[in-house]
Amino acid sequence: MPRALVTGAARGIGRAVAEALRDAGYEVIGTSRDPAGITDPPSGVRFLPLDLANGDSIAACADQAGQLDLLVNNAGFSQAGPLCETPWPEIEDLITTNWTGVIRLTRAVMPGMAQGGRIITVGSLAGRIPLPYVAVYAGLKGGLESFTKALRLELAPLGGTACIVEPGFVKTDIRQDLFVDPASPHAERVARVRAFRAESMARAAGPEEVAAAVLKAAQSPNPKAVWVAGRGARLFNVLSRVLPAGMFERAYRRKLGI
Numbered sequence: 001m002p003r004a005l006v007t008g009a010a011r012g013i014g015r016a017v018a019e020a021l022r023d024a025g026y027e028v029i030g031t032s033r034d035p036a037g038i039t040d041p042p043s044g045v046r047f048l049p050l051d052l053a054n055g056d057s058i059a060a061c062a063d064q065a066g067q068l069d070l071l072v073n074n075a076g077f078s079q080a081g082p083l084c085e086t087p088w089p090e091i092e093d094l095i096t097t098n099w100t101g102v103i104r105l106t107r108a109v110m111p112g113m114a115q116g117g118r119i120i121t122v123g124s125l126a127g128r129i130p131l132p133y134v135a136v137y138a139g140l141k142g143g144l145e146s147f148t149k150a151l152r153l154e155l156a157p158l159g160g161t162a163c164i165v166e167p168g169f170v171k172t173d174i175r176q177d178l179f180v181d182p183a184s185p186h187a188e189r190v191a192r193v194r195a196f197r198a199e200s201m202a203r204a205a206g207p208e209e210v211a212a213a214v215l216k217a218a219q220s221p222n223p224k225a226v227w228v229a230g231r232g233a234r235l236f237n238v239l240s241r242v243l244p245a246g247m248f249e250r251a252y253r254r255k256l257g258i
C-alpha cells in the first residue's frame with residue numbers, strides 16, 4: 001500500500017485530498033497543528049502534529065511519518081492588503097509557513113522517500129496571475145512553482161518526480177488576514193478587489209476538484225509539472241497565455257476595477 005503524508009488534512013483542500021488518496025488505496029497520514037482538536041476527522045486517516053512555523057515540529061513529523069511514497073504539501077494560509085501597510089511580522093509569518101516550512105518539510109522527508117517517490121505541492125493560480133494586494137502570497141506561490149520544477153529535475157534521475165497543482169478560487173474557509181490602514185489611499189480599490197474575490201469564491205469549485213487533480217498527478221505514470229485545477233482557472237490561465245500581455249493586463253484591470 002503506497003504511503004502518503006498530506007499536510008493540513010483536517011479541512012478544506014487537504015481533507016479532500018486525504019479522502020481521495022485513501023479511497024484510491026493509499027495509507028494516508030494527515031497533519032494538523034492540533035490533531036486532538038479535530039472534531040470530525042476523515043475516517044481511515046491517521047494524524048500527526050505539524051506546525052510549519054516550527055522547525056522542531058517539522059523534524060518530528062518527518063521522523064514519525066517514516067518512509068513515504070508521496071508528500072502533499074497542502075497546508076498554508078493567505079494574506080491581503082497593500083504591501084507597505086502590512087506589518088512586517090505578519091509578512092514574516094506568511095513566509096515562514098507558506099515558504100520556509102514547505103521547503104523544510106520537503107527537505108526532511110526526501111532522504112527517506114521510497115524509490116520513485118513524489119512530491120506534490122498545492123500552489124495557486126495567484127502564483128501565475130496574481131490579484132493585487134496579495135503580493136507576498138502570490139510571490140511565494142510563484143516561487144513554489146520554480147521550486148517544484150527544479151526539484152523535478154533533481155528527482156528524475158532517482159525515478160522520483162515533483163508536481164505543483166495550482167487552483168483558482170476554491171470554496172473553503174481559508175484564513176485570509178487583511179491589513180489596510182484606516183486612511184489608506186488604496187482603501188477603495190482594496191474593497192473592489194475584495195468584492196471580486198468574494199463573488200468568485202461564492203461560485204468557485206469545491207475542494208474535490210483540486211483533490212481530483214492531485215490524485216491524477218499522484219497516479220499518472222508520467223505527470224506533467226503544473227496542473228491548473230478548476231474549470232474557470234484553466235480558461236483564465238489559457239487566456240493569460242494566448243492574449244498579448246498588455247491586452248490581458250488591461251482587461252484584467254478593468255474587470256477588477258483598478
Ligand SMILES: NC(=O)c1ccc[n+]([C@@H]2O[C@H](COP(=O)([O-])OP(=O)(O)OC[C@H]3O[C@@H](n4cnc5c(N)ncnc54)[C@H](OP(=O)(O)O)[C@@H]3O)[C@@H](O)[C@H]2O)c1
Nearest residue numbers: 008012013032033051052074075076124169170172174175
Ligand atoms: N481556497 C482557495 O481559494 C485556494 C486557492 C488556491 C490555493 N489554495 C491553497 O490551498 C491550500 C489549502 O488551503 P484551503 O483553502 O484548504 O484552506 P484551509 O481550509 O484553511 O486549510 C488550510 C490547512 O493548512 C493548515 N495550516 C495552516 N497553517 C499551518 C501551519 N502553520 N502549520 C501547519 N499547518 C497549517 C491547517 O491545518 P490546522 O489548522 O489543522 O493546523 C489547514 O488544514 C493552501 O496552501 C492555499 O494557499 C487555496
